[in-house]
Amino acid sequence: MPCKTVVLAGDSPFINAMNSRQMTGRAGRRGFDLVGNVVFFGISQGKLKRVMTSILPDLRGHMSMNTTLALRYLSLYTMMDPKLYNKDLFKGFDFKEHKKAVVQAAYRLVNYPLFSVYSQRTGTGRDMTQLLNRNYFRFALEYLRKEDYLSREGVAQTFCGLVSHLYYLEPANFVFVSLLKEGLFDKIYSDQKRSKEDLIRDVLKVLCYLFCRIPVKSKAFIQSLREKYAREGHATVPTIITLPEIPSAFKQCIAKHNERALNTAATYMRCFTTAYREELGPDHTLPLSNISFTPVHQNEKSHLTDHLSSAALKFTARSSFVGLSGQGDEFTSASDLQNSKRSGAYLDAAMQHIRELHDDKNGPLNGYI
Numbered sequence: 001m002p003c004k005t006v007v008l009a010g011d012s013p014f015i016n017a018m019n020s021r022q023m024t025g026r027a028g029r030r031g032f033d034l035v036g037n038v039v040f041f042g043i044s045q046g047k048l049k050r051v052m053t054s055i056l057p058d059l060r061g062h063m064s065m066n067t068t069l070a071l072r073y074l075s076l077y078t079m080m081d082p083k084l085y086n087k088d089l090f091k092g093f094d095f096k097e098h099k100k101a102v103v104q105a106a107y108r109l110v111n112y113p114l115f116s117v118y119s120q121r122t123g124t125g126r127d128m129t130q131l132l133n134r135n136y137f138r139f140a141l142e143y144l145r146k147e148d149y150l151s152r153e154g155v156a157q158t159f160c161g162l163v164s165h166l167y168y169l170e171p172a173n174f175v176f177v178s179l180l181k182e183g184l185f186d187k188i189y190s191d192q193k194r195s196k197e198d199l200i201r202d203v204l205k206v207l208c209y210l211f212c213r214i215p216v217k218s219k220a221f222i223q224s225l226r227e228k229y230a231r232e233g234h235a236t237v238p239t240i241i242t243l244p245e246i247p248s249a250f251k252q253c254i255a256k257h258n259e260r261a262l263n264t265a266a267t268y269m270r271c272f273t274t275a276y277r278e279e280l281g282p283d284h285t286l287p288l289s290n291i292s293f294t295p296v297h298q299n300e301k302s303h304l305t306d307h308l309s310s311a312a313l314k315f316t317a318r319s320s321f322v323g324l325s326g327q328g329d330e331f332t333s334a335s336d337l338q339n340s341k342r343s344g345a346y347l348d349a350a351m352q353h354i355r356e357l358h359d360d361k362n363g364p365l366n367g368y369i
Contacts, residue, residue, distance in 0.1 A: 002029045005037040017054035068167040070140040073106045075156040139268040171353040172210045178257040215363040242364035261353040269317040285343035
C-alpha cells in the first residue's frame with residue numbers, strides 16, 4: 001500500500017536490490033505527495049550503497065505448474081477426508097465442497113495457465129501451452145509415484161509435507177529428501193568418535209551445498225582477504241570463505257538421484273515429442289542459435305538413400321542437427337537435455353528435478369560458515 005514515508009528498520013539478508021526497490025517504490029501517494037520519503041535504519045552505509053547501485057536481476061518466465069505444486073494439490077485433496085479428523089471438532093465442515101474446490105483449482109491451473117509457449121505450427125501458443133501443462137502434470141505424477149511420494153491410489157505419503165513446505169527451493173527439496181531416505185544424516189550423528197561441533201559442521205556443509213549454492217567468482221578477492229588478515233597478525237582467516245567438500249557418500253546419493261530424475265525427464269520428452277510430432281511442426285531450427293533453415297525434400301529415391309534411411313539412428317526428442325553427429329535420445333546430463341532437445345519442445349529447468357554436482361571449474365562456493 002502506498003504511504004508518505006517508508007522505513008526499512010534493521011538489516012536483513014532479504015534486503016537486496018530487488019526487494020529494496022519494491023519497498024521504497026511505495027513511498028509517495030499519487031495525488032497527495034509530491035515527494036516520497038525513504039528512511040534506512042540500522043543498515044550499514046556500505047550495504048546501502050550496494051543495494052542502491054546494484055543492477056536488478058533479469059526477469060525470466062517459467063511454467064506455473066511444477067512438481068511440488070502438483071504434490072501440494074494432491075496433499076490438499078488427501079486432507080479433505082473426514083475420516084482423518086475428529087467429527088465433533090469439524091462438525092458442519094463440508095469436506096465434499098472443499099474437495100471439489102481443490103479439483104477445480106487444479107483444473108484451472110492445468111487448462112488455463114498464465115504462461116504461453118510459442119507453437120511453430122499454429123503461431124498462437126495457447127494450444128501448445130495446454131498440451132505442455134497437461135502432459136507435464138502427468139509426468140509430475142509419474143515422478144512422484146516413482147519416488148514414493150504417492151501411493152498407487154494417488155494418496156500423498158511419506159515426506160510429502162516436508163517437500164511441500166520447501167516448495168520455493170525446488171529441486172533442492174527433492175534432493176534433500178533423498179538424502180534423508182538414505183539415512184545419511186543419521187550416519188553422521190552415529191559417529192561417536194567425533195565432537196558435536198564437527199558433526200554439526202558437516203551437516204551445515206551439506207545444507208549449504210544444497211540450498212545456498214552461490215559461487216565465489218573472484219579468486220583475487222579471496223587472496224586479498226587472506227593477505228589482509230595476515231597483515232593484521234592473524235595466522236589464519238577467522239572464517240571459512242569457501243565451502244569445503246561434502247562427504248563422498250552424499251555426492252554419490254545426489255548423483256543417483258540425478259540419474260533417476262534425468263531418466264524420468266528424458267522419458268517424458270521422448271513420449272511428448274512422439275505423441276505430438278504434428279503439433280510441434282518440422283524440426284529445422286538450430287538448438288543454440290535458433291537459426292531456422294527451410295527444409296528441402298528429396299523426392300528422388302535410390303538404393304543408397306533407402307539404405308542410409310534404414311541404417312540411420314532413430315530419435316524423436318533430440319534435435320535433428322545434433323542427431324547428425326550420431327547421438328540418439330539418450331541424454332547424459334540435464335544441460336545436454338536442455339540444450340539439444342528438438343525445436344518446438346519446451347522444457348523448463350525445474351521439470352528435471354536435478355541438482356547438478358558443483359564443478360570446481362565454475363569456481364569455489366561461498367562458505368557461509
